[in-house]
Amino acid sequence: MPPPFRISRIHHVAYRCRDAKETVQWYQRVLGMTYTTAFAEDHVPSTGAPDPYMHVFLDCGGGNVLAFFELPNQPEMGRDPHTPAWVQHIAFEVPDMDALLAAKTHIEAEGIEVLGPTHHGIFKSIYFFDPNGHRIELACNIGTPAQYAELARVAPLMLEEWSQTRKAPRHADWLHKEEGI
Template identity: 60%
Template sequence: MIKKVHHVAYRCADAKQTVEWYGKYLKMNFLLAIAEDEVPSTKEPDPYMHIFLDAGGGNVLAFFELPTRPPMARVVDETTPSWTQHLALELESMDEMLDIKARLEADGIDVVGPTNHTLFTSIYFFDPSGHRIELAVNSGASNLLSRLDEVKWPMLEEWARTKRAPQHARWMHDGSLASEGAKA
């Protein structure tokens, strides 16, 4: 059984810029750096800088800068929409989210949202290396998790058969949850 995620690692264009950016906007502390001329696991000669950031709650976000490799073109392959592959980080409050959004936008960084997902509200933006970041604040609607739990397997089975979006949890984004509450 997995105990927890030890760390999540991505490539970055510039290690110093990444440390400073995540510190400035997301208040992540720089934990440590490891640099080698050879990859320990494969013994491949490939100098790298490996940085580790404190993502809160015992979570660690890490990046590799690879100066001998071609520049990063796109984070995901050409056939994958940029909105799919992302890192979602939880915040404590909407005030905190809106403060970060304002700081990002003040520095010319495009931010999508806030987007209401019923269970949580999110904003989305890209870091300097092109990684999509989602910041989420839970709505306090944890009672609705049981509704999703009840339909998870039927939804998955229907999707596997049809490859069309099952409608079991449509209430999360279509506004029908509010009308259900009004009827009650």
Template identity: 50%
Template sequence: MTIQKLHHVAYRCRDAKRTVDFYTKGLGLKFTMAMSEDRVPTTGAHCPYMHIFFEMADGSHIAFFDLSEAEPMQLDPNTPPWVQHLALEVENAEALEEHVKRLRDYGVEVIGPIDHTIFQSIYFHDPDGHRVELTYRTETAEVLKELGDLAEPMLQEWAETRQVSTKAAWVHQSLHA
């Protein structure tokens, strides 16, 4: 019994039409579905919504809820804005650069590319302030094995001390030189 893949991840948006514009024109995703109801299917609670979906190449989706009668949307005030983000994979460096150009042409401020040793990434925010990362893989089998071997010892060290472990500091060493 294995989880197969991501089906969809859902976020809230303030304006479904603006969100469709950004994710189709800014990112090139396909707008595939919209659902709208006045009751939440799982609870029956009254909450009119528009639920929109964007399909990625592997068939998974990013989805958004626009809630017409709910309190105004806000991001989590207790979490630094860089923590919660959606990371989407692109094919290669050329695709990442094409997205940088497309996003900047759309008026989006882009951070990066950032070298994470095992992948290269750019970061930006959608119209609702959700942080999005586009990334492509650069890992080798050896590096992934090394990081895999370090995972349990690093977690144990963190659980015991709540202090930063330097066991894998080499991953971002070039950023701190």
């Protein structure tokens, strides 16, 4: 039975940062986001725990909001040592390949190492890290309606095969070939 409500969109996604001001300035300068809101408290509203924080919000466009917490009284932030750095990332969409290539040029001019463009069949993307160590992806869609339909068709088959074998199903091998399907 479905739940008695419907989610309309993601309100915001929050990550931790080392320095709120540096993080806001970086996202404004490198990705053109708009800094919109800040909350600061000495106690966590949901738990009442004493833990001072600065919570900053950046408008990513299209109703999407990225937020960060600076937590000065907590141990230094780190990564999950059991999860590779490429797994956890924040992916943003750009309109086309021209924008993706312009972004790469701009980000590299900021002195940031950029990987890609990488071909993913239905999109191409570039990767880099923010000053907090969060991996960022910029992607542009290049897929055709037929490709998206085929991916939707094989998704349940792939998930079922994966759940039984824990080996990569081959239903969508065409994704990583430049010519696609």
